[in-house]
Amino acid sequence: MRRRAARLPRLPRWRRGSVQGRAVTAEAGSRPETRRFEVRAEDRLDRAVSLAVPALSRTQARRWVEEGRVRVDGATATKASTLVVAGQVVEVEFPATPAVDPRAVGVPLTVLYEDEHTLILDKQPGLVVHPAEGLDEVTLIEAVAAHYPEVREIDDSDRGGVVHRLDRDTSGVIALAKSAEAQFILKEQFRLRETTKAYLALVEGCPEPPEGIIDAPLGPDPTAPYRRAVVEHGQSAKSQYRVLEQYGDEAALLEVRIFTGRTHQIRVHLTAVGHPVLGDTLYGHASDAIGRQALHAWRLGVTLASNGAWREFVAPLPEDMRAAVRALRVRHPVRPAPEIGALA
Structure with a gap:
């Protein structure tokens, strides 16, 4: 059951309607x-x-x-x-828009929904959400700014438009803002935990029980600060999982809902209970089934900044995870979970 969102300031509706499920391309900077x-x-x-x-x-x-x-x-x-x-x-x-990194111009964006204030994308794996010190590669927000120049006017930082994050190798649905007002409204929803977030994950082994709640605080790993770990005095973190398909003792497909948004939360929580995400080389092991962590942001529910309407957006399972699921089903015949179907 979704939470009721706080009352939102009234923003003008987008006069041109919404666009769903399309890919967009961009052009480099313009003259004044x-x-x-x-x-x-x-x-x-x-x-x-x-x-x-x-x-x-x-x-x-x-x-x-x-x-x-x-x-x-x-x-x-x-x-x-x-x-x-x-x-x-x-x-x-x-004003003239500055020339953008040619790599950003070439990044296609798969749009699940857009209006005047909000952009909902299906992020591909391998793409970092925003710039960071020492990072020399194109990021999602740079690609968004190349396609939607108005995002560059949100603020003077390199994170204008960012509302929440997905890890580089996590695919799936992500919300971004196209105006400063929308960025504030959407960030507040995530801060107040008024959104709903559900992921699909392929994990090692056979989770027992087949559904449960992991409520364990997270913080920097004392032995490796670039990792996260369950620590006694960390930030509160709560995840709920449910087995959708079990592939013998080899692996399982889970639906995971998170009630907090800590860095690497799902990956660390599942590792802590003995079932790391397949292909997660930071917290688990490489996998022959998939070349990256098998984690996909599947559903995201938010209240739109433009009109206060509650919407839930779904990003279909990407091909690399679909292929992994199909291969596991061949080795371990199961009845396909109705949530994802046959994946033919």
Whole structure:
């Protein structure tokens, strides 16, 4: 049962509708340009700009007015509430967007849902979510900024748009913000634990009992600080697992729901109870079945920042995990779990 989300500030709805299940590509940076339009009916300046320039949300239009990027009949206007009337000419200065890393431009994004404020993606494995010191590779947020330049305006950090994280080799559904307001709203939902998060994991062995709760605090591993471990005075962490398919004593397919969002939480919790994730070389062992940790963010439930509606998004099991499941089913015939089906 999902939690009720806190009441959200009202944000403008996206006028162009949502897009689901599509891949998008990006172009490199653009030159500065000025767009002009003639006002058709009396309105507030920020609303007139957002209606005439669909690429801008009402929030972005208001900010651009306040930053002096909008002129009315040749004069700079800095008050979003300024009334404009039919026949007046409005000019909007679009700043040049910096050229992006060509590697980011080339990263395809699989969109599960998008509106004016929120982007829900199906992240591929092998992609780090955000930049870090010493990291010289393209990240998900850099790819998002290449496809959606408005994300670069959220703040001055290299994590604008990031709401929560998935490990590099964890695939699946992830939420990102396209506006500062949405970033605050979505982060608050994760902080207050008002979201629902369910994962699929292939693990070693035969978990007993076949379902249970792991409630164990996590913190840096005293013997290797780059790892996490169950520690006495760590941060609270709670995971709930359920066996969907059991493959003899070799492996099992689990659904895992997490109620906290600690670093490496599922991987550490499952290792602590003797069933590390298949292919997890940091906490378990390499696997012939799959070339990375067999962990997939399957379902994510959030309240949309745009309209306050509760939505649950599902990322289908990726091909490498589907292939691993099919191979395990051949060696250990089982009835396919209805949650994932035959995977033909």
